[in-house]
Amino acid sequence: MLNSHNTSPKQKIWHIVSIIPEGKVSSYGKVADLAGLPGRARYVSTALKAAPASLALPWHRVINSQGKIAFTEGSDPFIEQVELLRSEGVTVVRGRVILSEFEWRPDIATLVLSIPF
DNA sequence: CGTTTGACCCAGC
DNA sequence: GGCTGGGCCAAAC
Numbered sequence: 244m245l246n247s248h249n250t251s252p253k254q255k256i257w258h259i260v261s262i263i264p265e266g267k268v269s270s271y272g273k274v275a276d277l278a279g280l281p282g283r284a285r286y287v288s289t290a291l292k293a294a295p296a297s298l299a300l301p302w303h304r305v306i307n308s309q310g311k312i313a314f315t316e317g318s319d320p321f322i323e324q325v326e327l328l329r330s331e332g333v334t335v336v337r338g339r340v341i342l343s344e345f346e347w348r349p350d351i352a353t354l355v356l357s358i359p360f
Numbered sequence: 361c362g363t364t365t366g367a368c369c370c371a372g373c
Numbered sequence: 374g375g376c377t378g379g380g381c382c383a384a385a386c
Contacts, residue, residue, distance in 0.1 A: 252383095271368050282381060284368040289383055291367065305367080313367040320367075 250360040252280055256290040262357050263304040266332045267347035268340050270308045277354070288313065303327035310342040 250258075255278035263269050272284035280286065291302050303324045307313045314321035316338050325335045333345050 272370090275368085282369085285366070285381060286368090286383065288367040293384085302367085307367080308369060315367095324367090 252278070252283075252286065253290045253293065255279060255360060256287055257294055257298055257300060258358065258360075260291065260300050260302065260305060261298070262349075263301055263347050265301070266345070268304045268306050268310075268328070268333060268342070268345050269347045271305060271313070272308050274305060277358075279360075284308075304347075306340060310340045310346075312338045312340075 256274060259274045259277045260269075263274075270284070271287040274287045275281060275283040278287075287305065291300070291305065294300050294302070306324075312321055312324050312335070314324060321338065325338070328335050328340065333340055
């Protein structure tokens, strides 16, 4: 068995976020699901906030289930997220991303092989 | 300690 | 599209 017992919930979340491809986005709830924490979307935001900068996570690729940026519109982090997304080719209109076009849809096999827990 | 907060989500109007 | 109520629960107070 893999090391599921020594991987903390935060580490699992950080790992899932780390494998979201450039130019794609995922949602808090989806990240929670993939990390084995269904129903814990809220905790994903907590974990991202607590993530060490040294991990250099692509946190900007995580938005809400409606395709919208979760930060208050016009706030500094909101603006930063829009810029980061646009810099990698993701279209953002009024704080929203068209999920049908940019949502990350990993195939199961690739996903399993890229998750160490 | 008890209470509130929050980068959330979904079903059901 | 919007609003509500309920679920979620670690962190911050």
